[in-house]
Amino acid sequence: MPKISKKGELMPPSPIRKLVPFATEAKKRGVKVIHLNIGQPDIETPLVVRDAIKNFDYKVLSYLNSEGSEKYRLKLVDYYKSVGANIAADEIIETTGGSEALLFGFMATMDPGDEIIIPEPFYANYNGFATAGNIKVVPITSSIHNGFALPSIDEFEKNITSKTKAILICNPNNPTGYLYSIEELEQLKAIVLKHDLFLFADEVYREFVYDGKKHTSILSMPELAQHAIVVDSISKRYSACGARLGALITKNKDVLATVLKFAQARLSSPTYSEVAAEAALETPASYFEGVNKEYISRRNLLVELLNKIDGVKCPMPGGAFYAMAQLPVKDTDHFCQWMLEKFSHNGSTVMMAPAGGFYATKDLGKSEVRIAYVLESAEIKEAAECLEKGLEQYASEQLTTNN
């Protein structure tokens, strides 16, 4: 029997999805599973998007241009202007989700053995795209103790080698919810200019910024014109994860020309999705105001309730819709599976993402979980109570087992 590739063996399973079979079993037993494990918002997709699809008129469902239609990209120019970035239509390449933008960006800039520095914990699928290109991820650890702020410049400098081609940040951050300050972005700018590196920024949560803070796009930093590569997606912004429509944005012409070749190989992004994305740009401002208000009240409730639980620590996130929490357990992989397999409280249990999969350094984050607050407040309350009871029962069972 022919063998799979070494790369395929190395490819990490998704830490967000790997507990799915246990959740499915729990549901079969009649247990209600409260999903805090995946960043799938429950917020309604804007009506203007759903109407555009309903009214989309065509006889032949054709390919798009590989880089996306000019009409849509011209409208994106206005959108990026509204977030402080002066971008031309031909500096945007439409992609099938932010995922494909990452894959194409990695492939266009890095060869097998090249290195990319990423502050950890980070969105686990970055590992997947790096593995696909035989690229080495070099993690720099940020800590729950200062809310996952950017590690010091020294930490970056120490890890830069002749193989380093890029630094990647996610801002606001998934999984930590951390929002990088302008000062932190200036520090990154200094590093990438000094060492002539690419700076990737995954900015798909750009609109989800709280407490009067402001998001800064690296596209708005003129000195980074040849270095900045931004990954974007409509998934979170318009609660349209299923569209799989994103973009790669850069002013670097060589990167654009190279990414276009990868885009041409797969012909085009999905046509329905571009129709949805173009319509989404007409979403009224009131939609975002409502959504952000909702996320803020969920976040405040979640963080308050979690920190009230004995032994739980959860820093206040500044953006996105994730929080990282430290639990009083040794191994959240085991605990999260146990919650699904062995536990229920009033007929419910909670599904969370064990944080180990968000760290590249072995054994880090074993006591942490990522929680996506994509549920209504009543469910968050139920989840927090359920988690508290679960932690109590788990602790007593562990005691019993250890005796």
Add this chain to the structure above:
Amino acid sequence: MPKISKKGELMPPSPIRKLVPFATEAKKRGVKVIHLNIGQPDIETPLVVRDAIKNFDYKVLSYLNSEGSEKYRLKLVDYYKSVGANIAADEIIETTGGSEALLFGFMATMDPGDEIIIPEPFYANYNGFATAGNIKVVPITSSIHNGFALPSIDEFEKNITSKTKAILICNPNNPTGYLYSIEELEQLKAIVLKHDLFLFADEVYREFVYDGKKHTSILSMPELAQHAIVVDSISKRYSACGARLGALITKNKDVLATVLKFAQARLSSPTYSEVAAEAALETPASYFEGVNKEYISRRNLLVELLNKIDGVKCPMPGGAFYAMAQLPVKDTDHFCQWMLEKFSHNGSTVMMAPAGGFYATKDLGKSEVRIAYVLESAEIKEAAECLEKGLEQYASEQLTTNN
């Protein structure tokens, strides 16, 4: 300025799309461009597909399962049964077009430096997916003189090395239209079993088979259970290229588990597209009968008209909707660009795909073009006349230039 990757430099531009800027210029000058360059069918997408999208009812456009919904994959089981293949739902992984199935299949089975044998001319984008994985394409040349039949077993044996991991065929073939016989597939079976290789088959044109011939899927060959990996797509079958919805099908559990990890990294295929694909399975048989009748009459007309032109040779294709033609010119790259830049006849010109890009061996296919007969007969007639006049004028200009 940071540099792009070597891989990015090696990435070939699309031979199908590279002349697009010249076509755009021609249109700006008021010239009608008859598009024979791209396999974008003009046939209407089935009404049942368009209705399903219009009536798709949802509040939140959510992710799908990474492998596609069970409901859709269960329906695919029936479809594959209807084409002679006994496949279970969990032997199917939904992909974003056949393109992604190829990329995931390559990544799951081959590491950098590994080799895949592909009879040439072949679909140019195979090069792109191989380059993305630093995989070496080893071409085996098939010839216009026997209608692009499978090269001899000897040719395969001569090219198998310790690095060879797979053979890839496209059946019916893009760009040649060749339909492999059962005898040829049996020969391939013997080779892959003897050398323990994977056999990839791109079968996206499975339904487009003419003259009473029958397509054989490698999925219907039980001895190949651990070796066969099929790439599929709804693009051509239902004239739904813009859906970008395909599948990878195999009975090899290791390959399935590995491909699933790549699928998880990009979360899911587009949700609208799966809705379209599921509806497409309800397309009435009469649709395909009408479509095939149409393609046969176009093919017959095209091949007849082309072979009437002085110095043009075009073998009769057995399937798909492509024909390869040899033209009486030295360099079809130059000629096809000239047709767009310098020539028109009654206000029209013809756009074709120069065949060089479909060969991996340097300088092969320089006199050939790929023609997609995705236009109505009246336009095919106009195109053939236009091509004939173009060839005449080009020949006389070349004579003048050479004196």
